[in-house]
Amino acid sequence: MLLQVDQRTRTFLDDDALIARATEQAQAVRDAEIALAKSLLEMRETRAYLACRCSSVEMFGGRLGYEGHEIRRLLRLAEAMDAESSVEERIQAKALSVAKAVELAPILNEPSLFDEKSGWVKQAQKDSYSKTRRNARHRMAEIRCGEAVETLELRVPDSVVERFERARVLASRKAGRHLTRDETFEALVDHYVDSFDPLLVKEGKRRVGPTEDDYKSRYIPISVKREIRRRAGDCCEFPGCWARAFLEFAHRRPHRKGSGREARHLFLLCRHHHFFQECGWLVPLGRTADPIWIEGSELIYTRNCPGGREPENDREMRAAAALARRMRDEKSHAAQDEADGEESAAG
Ligand SMILES: [Zn+2]
Incomplete structure (x- = not known):
């Protein structure tokens, strides 16, 4: 048997006495907590705190040496007992913890869940505290939002929490x-x-004239940018590409060749597709709003066929052949340049 000392009276205690005393104290704390919770709820309803020049029951709690969140926790406990009579009995019988009852309070007070009340209390007896808390908060969020909700876990610096x-x-x-x-x-x-969100901003008055008249400028009017973003759903316009965050305005014909800067002259593309288009590896054909894209002589991409297909009609075949020819020429030019370079280096 371990001998322990009562710190207050400096007398020896045996284990049984300590256990009995702690049990008794736990019961006393629970009783006191329940009683205080009820008093606080009554005080909130009668606004008795005004009599001691407090503006809220939390402020009154502050005078008693309690933090606001401690008072709110006790109020929720009282609300739970008030809404469902079996809660207090179960707490007294140690079948339900005070912490679980606190988490159940919003559920038990939600009118639309009236029929589910006793089910929630019974389930909470079986579940762990964290599961009860998670389920109750999830259900309340669903009721508040009127649709399915998802739990997000975020990890952010302390400074952001402060600003939040x-x-x-x-x-x-x-x-x-x-x-x-x-x-x-x-x-x-x-x-x-x-x-x-550029898709939601209201249209103002356009201050710039037609961009075809001013070839030197590279400026794309805001209203044109918005029109393109709306057309594209603010997503890369290449079929099947879902890039959304970093998008660029791509001239259909190179700007140096005197392209205008209207919606019909520009695509919204991600960096990769912009690069491929600029290099001429991907060539658009047809209306800018709904073009087909040709890659070499092989493949055609359209909105309906983002995975690529073979050219289907004369026009597509001619365009694909022209592109393939051009790419071949470019390749042979590049090879020729390389050979020339080597020759002059050797000579
Ligand atoms: Zn893309």
Whole structure:
């Protein structure tokens, strides 16, 4: 038997006495917590905190030496017991932990889940705390959003978390109520896309004349850029390519050959497809809005056939043959240049 000392009275205790005492204390804390939770809920409802010049029950809790989140946790415990009578019994019977009851509070108070209440409590008895918490939060998010939700895990620097919390304050202010972190993230994403997505920006008045009149400039009017992005769905326009983030405006005919800068003269392409197009390895044919793309003499790519197919009609075959011829010529020129270079180096 291990001998232990009661730090307060400096007397020896045996294991059984320690166990009995801790058990008793745990019960006392639980009883006290339940009682305090009920009092706080009552106080919130009657606004009794105003009598001691507190503006909220959290502020009153601060006077008692509690943090705001501790008070909110106790309030949720009281809400859970208030919404479902069996919760208190189960806590007293040690079948349900206080922590689980706290997590269940929003579910038990959600009118649309009235019939599911007892099911949730029973399930929580079986599940771990973290599973209960995860499931309850997921379900509440679904109800709030009115659609399926996904859990995102993010790893960001502390400084960003700080700024996120600041953004939460500002977004809550704008919404006129406290937003959760989920709601804040949603608000930030909406705000960013609404502000910067070229597909959503309203059309202003175009300030530049027809670009064909000014061959020297390389400037592409904003309204043209938007028109192209809308046409392309803000995605690379090469069939089957889903590149979205880094896109470039590609002249259909080289700019130096006097191409205009209207939507019909430009494609929106990713870096790779822009490079292939510029090198002449991919050649567009037909309307800029819905062209076919030819690669060598072999393959035709279209929106309906992003995997590539053989040329089907005369026009496609002629274009493919011309492209193949041109590529052959270029290759033989390059070979000739190389041979010349070697010769002059040798001579
Ligand atoms: Zn691409």
